[in-house]
Amino acid sequence: MIRARWLLSVLVVCAAAAAQAAEWRMDRTASRLEFQASYQGEPVPGVFREFETKLRLDPARPADGRLEVVVKLPSVDFGSAEINEAVREPEWFDLKRFGEASFVSSRIERVGPGRYVAHGTLALKGVKQSVVVPFEWQASGKSASMKGEVTLRRTAFGIGTGEWESGDLIGLDVKVLFDVKLHGG
Amino acid sequence: MWRNTRESWGAVAKFLHWSIALLIFAQFALGWMAVSWRLSPTKLELFIWHKSIGLLVLTLVAVRILWRLANPAPAPPADTPPFERAAARTVHALLYVIMIALPLSGWVINSASGIPFRVFWWFPLPAIVATDKALAEAAKQVHFGLFIALAALLVVHIGAALRHHYAKRTDVLVRMLPLGRSRT
Numbered sequence: 001m002i003r004a005r006w007l008l009s010v011l012v013v014c015a016a017a018a019a020q021a022a023e024w025r026m027d028r029t030a031s032r033l034e035f036q037a038s039y040q041g042e043p044v045p046g047v048f049r050e051f052e053t054k055l056r057l058d059p060a061r062p063a064d065g066r067l068e069v070v071v072k073l074p075s076v077d078f079g080s081a082e083i084n085e086a087v088r089e090p091e092w093f094d095l096k097r098f099g100e101a102s103f104v105s106s107r108i109e110r111v112g113p114g115r116y117v118a119h120g121t122l123a124l125k126g127v128k129q130s131v132v133v134p135f136e137w138q139a140s141g142k143s144a145s146m147k148g149e150v151t152l153r154r155t156a157f158g159i160g161t162g163e164w165e166s167g168d169l170i171g172l173d174v175k176v177l178f179d180v181k182l183h184g185g
Numbered sequence: 186m187w188r189n190t191r192e193s194w195g196a197v198a199k200f201l202h203w204s205i206a207l208l209i210f211a212q213f214a215l216g217w218m219a220v221s222w223r224l225s226p227t228k229l230e231l232f233i234w235h236k237s238i239g240l241l242v243l244t245l246v247a248v249r250i251l252w253r254l255a256n257p258a259p260a261p262p263a264d265t266p267p268f269e270r271a272a273a274r275t276v277h278a279l280l281y282v283i284m285i286a287l288p289l290s291g292w293v294i295n296s297a298s299g300i301p302f303r304v305f306w307w308f309p310l311p312a313i314v315a316t317d318k319a320l321a322e323a324a325k326q327v328h329f330g331l332f333i334a335l336a337a338l339l340v341v342h343i344g345a346a347l348r349h350h351y352a353k354r355t356d357v358l359v360r361m362l363p364l365g366r367s368r369t
Contacts, residue, residue: 039300039301039302040233040301040302040303040306040309041303042301042302042303042309043301044300044301078299079299079316080298080299080300080316080318081318082298082300083299083300086224089224163225163226164226166226168226169226169229169230
């Protein structure tokens with residue numbers, strides 16, 4: 001009897017913990033996925049207009065969390081018709097063959113108050129690479145935001161091949177910035 | 186020597202005239218190559234040279250106009266008919282207008298296209314208009330139209346200079362040559 005009660009209380013605690021490992025859905029209109037490429041060392045900003053974020057995160061138990069982001073690559077917008085046209089080509093995003101990029105976390109860790117790091121794999125243009133994504137987390141009630149930036153080396157993913165592999169004109173490092181608003185919890 | 190006289194151009198006016206002339210012909214070649222080159226780093230570098238030299242021309246032309254205002258131009262030969270005087274004044278005025286308007290329209294293309302640009306890989310050029318695809322397209326048409334107009338005016342300008350030298354046997358061409366002196 002005592003044993004059964006103990007088991008029941010364990011189950012209740014587990015259920016409570018599971019309920020707190022919250023599922024979050026992205027607010028599409030309020031969320032932004034931007035990046036900053038460079039030309040002649042000058043910043044060239046751009047944005048991915050379509051992407052989806054799914055997050056399971058209980059701030060108290062980040063290890064149980066999971067972050068999944070899917071980016072619709074054809075929604076890329078540099079604010080310049082000429083650049084938008086050029087990046088469709090096989091040397092750049094090769095949009096005919098690769099319509100999506102994805103990031104899936106394998107582990108989320110808490111590194112400070114409201115600060116987390118998602119370790120995972122970025123799949124982009126047929127290349128899978130480990131990427132570490134740090135983000136700031138703010139939640140109040142049913143809404144939350146995750147915000148951060150990560151710098152990627154474009155050539156690691158074959159973005160800009162052949163004669164474009166040199167970073168003299170078009171820089172190799174691309175800063176990716178995200179500000180994602182979420183509902184749920 | 187440095188300044189213009191009633192008879193001939195001074196060294197500063199000659200330097201500005203010939204350096205701008207050289208750069209304009211380089212611009213014709215660079216602009217044509219940049220537009221027709223396949224998309225590649227070379228094409229982008231051709232554009233960087235074309236834009237950089239265009240801004241250099243704009244600067245030199247601004248200096249030239251100030252210098253011209255501060256220095257009266259040598260007088261045309263005494264027996265030049267009124268029509269030719271008026272024609273020369275008009276063509277010279279149009280050349281100055283186009284030498285300003287052509288680089289400015291290029292600056293508008295660059296700004297409206299939303300592409301950053303470092304002049305001679307040295308300092309970033311500020312945008313003079315906001316990014317605007319329709320405006321960029323319109324400015325390209327204007328830029329090309331001004332190029333055609335400049336080419337036509339240069340045919341008239343060079344033709345008139347050669348006519349003065351070979352047919353009318355005046356010193357109009359010689360007094361602008363780097364080592365040329367007026368005969369009078």
